[in-house]
Amino acid sequence: MNKRALLSAAAAITTLIAFGCGQKSLDNAAQAESRMAPMFEVDPFWPKPLPNHWILGATIGLAVDSRDHVFIVHRRDTFDERTEIGAATDPVKADCCTPAPNILEFDPQGNLVNHWGGPGEGYTWPSSNHGITVDHKDNVWIGGNGPRDSHILKFTRDGKFLAQYGRPDSDTDSNSKENFGSVAEISFDPSANEAYVADGYRNKRVAVLDADTGALKRYWGAYGNVPDDTDLGPFVPGSEPAQQFRNPVHCAQPSNDGLVYVCDRVNNRLQVFKTDGTFVREIFVKPNSLGDGSVWDIAFSPDAEQKYIYLADGTNRKIYVIERETLETLTNFGDGGRNPGQFFAVHSIAVDSKGNIYTVETYEGKRLQKFVYKGIGPVTVMDQGTPWPADKK
Numbered sequence: 001m002n003k004r005a006l007l008s009a010a011a012a013i014t015t016l017i018a019f020g021c022g023q024k025s026l027d028n029a030a031q032a033e034s035r036m037a038p039m040f041e042v043d044p045f046w047p048k049p050l051p052n053h054w055i056l057g058a059t060i061g062l063a064v065d066s067r068d069h070v071f072i073v074h075r076r077d078t079f080d081e082r083t084e085i086g087a088a089t090d091p092v093k094a095d096c097c098t099p100a101p102n103i104l105e106f107d108p109q110g111n112l113v114n115h116w117g118g119p120g121e122g123y124t125w126p127s128s129n130h131g132i133t134v135d136h137k138d139n140v141w142i143g144g145n146g147p148r149d150s151h152i153l154k155f156t157r158d159g160k161f162l163a164q165y166g167r168p169d170s171d172t173d174s175n176s177k178e179n180f181g182s183v184a185e186i187s188f189d190p191s192a193n194e195a196y197v198a199d200g201y202r203n204k205r206v207a208v209l210d211a212d213t214g215a216l217k218r219y220w221g222a223y224g225n226v227p228d229d230t231d232l233g234p235f236v237p238g239s240e241p242a243q244q245f246r247n248p249v250h251c252a253q254p255s256n257d258g259l260v261y262v263c264d265r266v267n268n269r270l271q272v273f274k275t276d277g278t279f280v281r282e283i284f285v286k287p288n289s290l291g292d293g294s295v296w297d298i299a300f301s302p303d304a305e306q307k308y309i310y311l312a313d314g315t316n317r318k319i320y321v322i323e324r325e326t327l328e329t330l331t332n333f334g335d336g337g338r339n340p341g342q343f344f345a346v347h348s349i350a351v352d353s354k355g356n357i358y359t360v361e362t363y364e365g366k367r368l369q370k371f372v373y374k375g376i377g378p379v380t381v382m383d384q385g386t387p388w389p390a391d392k393k
Contacts (some may be wrong), residue, residue: 034149035331035379038301038308039358040371041389042341047110048366054100055079056367059360061132061185062141063349065157070106070350070358072368073117073132073142101157102129103140108352110370116159118169122312123153124168131185131348135195136209145201146246150179152186152197163213174203174227177216182248185297185348189254189275196252196260204229204245206252206262206277207369220277221380222264223247236268237288242267251297255306255324266293270311276362283327289315292345299351300324310357312347317343318383319357333371333384340369341387342384 046235047070050056055076063071076099078086086094102117102125119125126144135140136311140155148248151166152334165180172179181203187196188211197207199219207219221227222245232242251263259280260273268287286294294316300306310331315337322329334343344365350358354371371387 003035011359013321017074019144023288035330037379038275038355039334039374039377039387041224041374041387043370043372044340044389045110046370047106048111050100050104050112053098055097056083057099058362059366059368060130060264060347060348060362061370062142062350062358063132063134063360064348064350064352065138066136066354068108068354070111070368071103071134071140071157072106072131072359072360073129074100074117074366075129076100095234103132106158106368108288114158115154119179123164124151126151126153127169133186133188135188136190136193136213137211141186141195143197143200144179145182145184147182147202149182152180152183154214161215163307165209174199174205174221174229175219176203184248185252187251187253194254194274194275196254198249198252198263200250202216203227204247204249206260206273210211214335217262218277220273222267222271224277225271225281234270235290235293237290241269241282246293250295252329253296253298253300255300255305256304261298261309262351263295263297264293268294269296270298270309272327281327283322285320285329286313286316289313293313296349297344299349302351302353302355310351311348312349314343314345314363315360318348319346319349319359329382331379333380333387335385337386339386341371341388354385355374 028253044214052189057075059074060072088098101115105114107113126149127146131143138157142153148169150172151168154163172181180199182201184198184200193211195209195211200205205219208217245264246266248263253261259279262271268289269282269284271282292315294313297312299310301308309324311320318332320332345363346359347362348360357371359369
């Protein structure tokens with residue numbers, strides 16, 4: 001073959017390669033355009049400012065009730081006295097600020113409409129309150145993840161004490177029939193009138209209770225195994241999946257179609273079970289995450305099919321949008337930071353009847369945010385970053 005023929009052949013091959021690469025890019029773009037997902041924008045003006053120079057501490061629980069009222073619980077002992085709560089010191093050092101009451105209730109417009117919580121007659125407030133959920137009868141449940149918090153509290157939505165399940169300050173293990181091991185969160189199956197307990201920071205199980213009496217009905221560990229409290233040591237990326245949960249078991253959320261989704265936070269996985277504890281499947285999210293892990297909390301979209309899972313990742317500071325049927329991650333939003341729409345340890349997540357997302361942040365995050373549902377749209381990038389309002393960009 002002469003030189004001219006060689007050059008012609010090379011040019012033809014280059015053209016084919018370029019065409020192939022170009023076609024692949026077009027195919028990828030078309031695939032991205034064909035993928036649809038719920039879209040959100042942060043509302044930087046929600047909620048409205050708190051009264052009385054109140055501020056939030058580590059905010060570690062979030063729930064939405066039947067009226068789309070938003071409840072949060074935070075810790076009043078997680079402040080730097082010198083720099084944050086000068087108005088609460090003795091002697092008073094400054095005009096601001098003071099810790100807000102433990103539980104705050106907001107209406108859909110972001111107005112503070114009620115507040116309560118803390119120690120009271122007839123019950124023991126957890127040493128480290130953790131998680132808040134409103135059940136199908138509009139009762140409010142909280143747990144506690146302190147080293148001796150072995151009980152659950154139940155109140156009316158106005159803060160009247162109803163019941164205490166488990167004995168405070170008790171020894172426990174993951175096969176206990178009476179007490180709990182530092183509960184992270186409680187969720188509910190209205191059709192069965194059952195409460196699902198992510199039990200949690202000391203124990204390594206899901207526990208299912210009668211929602212009226214608090215009686216233990218059943219429990220299980222990872223993969224449906226009998227729970228075992230053996231110390232598994234730190235999580236190691238790339239290792240064989242652990243056959244038990246690591247602490248904390250951070251959520252246990254039933255779906256409308258008879259499945260239960262369990263946040264195994266430090267193992268970076270979301271496990272799916274039938275309501276009797278039979279293991280179904282799992283997904284790993286950011287599987288190389290170390291420290292506090294990636295799977296912190298979930299909420300479902302409010303449609304009857306609960307088509308989407310919204311997963312809060314406090315370590316990587318994102319919300320993942322996951323198609324529930326396939327467990328495929330469609331996109332994510334959020335980023336690390338302190339501006340609206342960014343996160344510092346996003347801890348809990350909830351959704352109202354209109355599809356809006358609410359989040360709270362622990363550690364130094366100490367806040368509540370709202371992300372407005374903007375409908376279903378095409379996914380153009382996997383990592384959306386800060387979901388700033390379109391008209392403000």
